[in-house]
Amino acid sequence: xxxxxxxxxxxxxxxxxxxxxxxxxxxxxxxxxxxxxxxxxxxxxxxxxxxxxxxxxxxxxxxxxxxxxxxxxxxxxxxxxxxxxxxxxxxxxxxxxxxxxxxxxxxxxxxxxxxxxxxxxxxxxxxxxxxxxxxxxxxxxxxxxxxxxxxxxxxxxxxxxxxxxxxxxxxxxxxxxxxxxxxxxxxxxxxxxxxxxxxxxxxxxxxxxxxxxxxxxxxxxxxxxxxxxxxxxxxxxxxxxxxxxxxxxxxxxxxxxxxxxxxxxxxxxxxxxxxxxxxxxxxxxxxxxxxxxxxxxxxxxxxxxxxxxxxxxxxxxxxxxxxxxxxxxxxxxxxxxxxxxxxxxxxxxxxxxxxxxxxxxxxxxxxxxxxxxxxxxxxxxxxxxxxxxxxxxxxxxxxxxxx
Numbered sequence: 001x002x003x004x005x006x007x008x009x010x011x012x013x014x015x016x017x018x019x020x021x022x023x024x025x026x027x028x029x030x031x032x033x034x035x036x037x038x039x040x041x042x043x044x045x046x047x048x049x050x051x052x053x054x055x056x057x058x059x060x061x062x063x064x065x066x067x068x069x070x071x072x073x074x075x076x077x078x079x080x081x082x083x084x085x086x087x088x089x090x091x092x093x094x095x096x097x098x099x100x101x102x103x104x105x106x107x108x109x110x111x112x113x114x115x116x117x118x119x120x121x122x123x124x125x126x127x128x129x130x131x132x133x134x135x136x137x138x139x140x141x142x143x144x145x146x147x148x149x150x151x152x153x154x155x156x157x158x159x160x161x162x163x164x165x166x167x168x169x170x171x172x173x174x175x176x177x178x179x180x181x182x183x184x185x186x187x188x189x190x191x192x193x194x195x196x197x198x199x200x201x202x203x204x205x206x207x208x209x210x211x212x213x214x215x216x217x218x219x220x221x222x223x224x225x226x227x228x229x230x231x232x233x234x235x236x237x238x239x240x241x242x243x244x245x246x247x248x249x250x251x252x253x254x255x256x257x258x259x260x261x262x263x264x265x266x267x268x269x270x271x272x273x274x275x276x277x278x279x280x281x282x283x284x285x286x287x288x289x290x291x292x293x294x295x296x297x298x299x300x301x302x303x304x305x306x307x308x309x310x311x312x313x314x315x316x317x318x319x320x321x322x323x324x325x326x327x328x329x330x331x332x333x334x335x336x337x338x339x340x341x342x343x344x345x346x347x348x349x350x351x352x353x354x355x356x357x358x359x360x361x362x363x364x365x366x367x368x369x370x371x372x373x374x375x376x377x378x379x380x381x382x383x384x385x386x387x388x389x390x391x392x393x394x395x396x397x398x399x400x401x402x403x
Contacts, residue, residue, distance in 0.1 A: 016128060017144070020127060021144045023185060023186060024121065024125075024147055025150065026178055027092070027121060029151050032151055033155045034171065035159070036156060036159040036160060037163040038057070038058060040163075057105060060109050060113045062352050064114075065345070065349045066350055069345040070122075070342040072120060072121075073126065073340070073341050073343070077337070081126060081127035081130065082127070082187070085123050086183050086186055088118035089120065089186070090179075091114060091117045091118035092118035093118075096111065096173065096179060098111035099111025100172035121345040121348075122345045123341075125141070127190070128141065128144060130337070140326075142318075144322075145320075146262065148321055153254050153258040156250060157251040207336055209343070216385045217324055218344055219347070219381075219382065220382050221320075222350060224324075227355065228317065228355065229351070230362075231296070233359040234296070234372075239253060239306060253307050254310070256311075257311040257313075261314035269322055285315070285323075286316070288312055289320070289379050290379040293372045293379060297368075297376070324344075327391065
């Protein structure tokens, strides 16, 4: 057998990784692109000055994602990955066009709910696992995970320019058109999915819920996205107060921070895969996330220190985004990958919601330091769980060990 260093990704694996990363990035584009400009646009709408409605419009997307990820993942185990992905993309496109044609906040809420109902993240990551050998799975997941950081950076930079050019209805319509183009990518560019054994959806779901290693990873993604959301309640203010940047200039730190993080992330992923350092890289990223929380709490007193902590956050975030879905797919039984990734993506969405609610409440009642230190406490618990987790080696199929 060829060693990992002499057994590069096949053209089909590269094609699968790039095309599925593009499809996944589209999902995050629908979430991120409206963040910098929607509150400005909402003031032009009837009831658009009601911040609770504005917040619900922003969060409605993730709300339906939370409720439907498991169902989509289990359905992809039962009916196949591609049909489920295409169905979800059609719903996402429909929601985009509903939001684009709406003239009040309630219509946009309905469109965002429908967008979120296309909860294909679990099916996409399960298909990536189906199409990739274990030794290259983290690389493909790195493509998918890194697309989140790139889309976020693009959204911060591009949303104000798009809003000035085509307006909010145009942005919604654009995401709908891109969703329809993504269907073409899924059907014509993504390689055909291999046949997988089918079992009743409830059996897969129950098996995954009892799996201790998967539970550790689910707690991890919940913590990661809780911290991400809670952080971004405070980071804009830190950029203004400590970084000396007006809101319209925040992209000047976001973009280089994301790009610099890739310089560190790529060698880390290679070390994890080629040199059997997954355990060290994984736990090191959690430790780095912990350090970032303390850094923002006590040592964020200038533009360059804020930039440093942002860069380190994106390093940790991108490594963990890349490695966790890979580990989920290795631990999960072959017939239950969709269900496992569905639960994983559900806990991710829950983290986004709870991070926003908890971060906002703590910041209001106890100040920013309480947010950073609470996030640090969660990261410390996660580090303890990661330290005791058995991480399977890449390059071979692993049994679904319940350790």
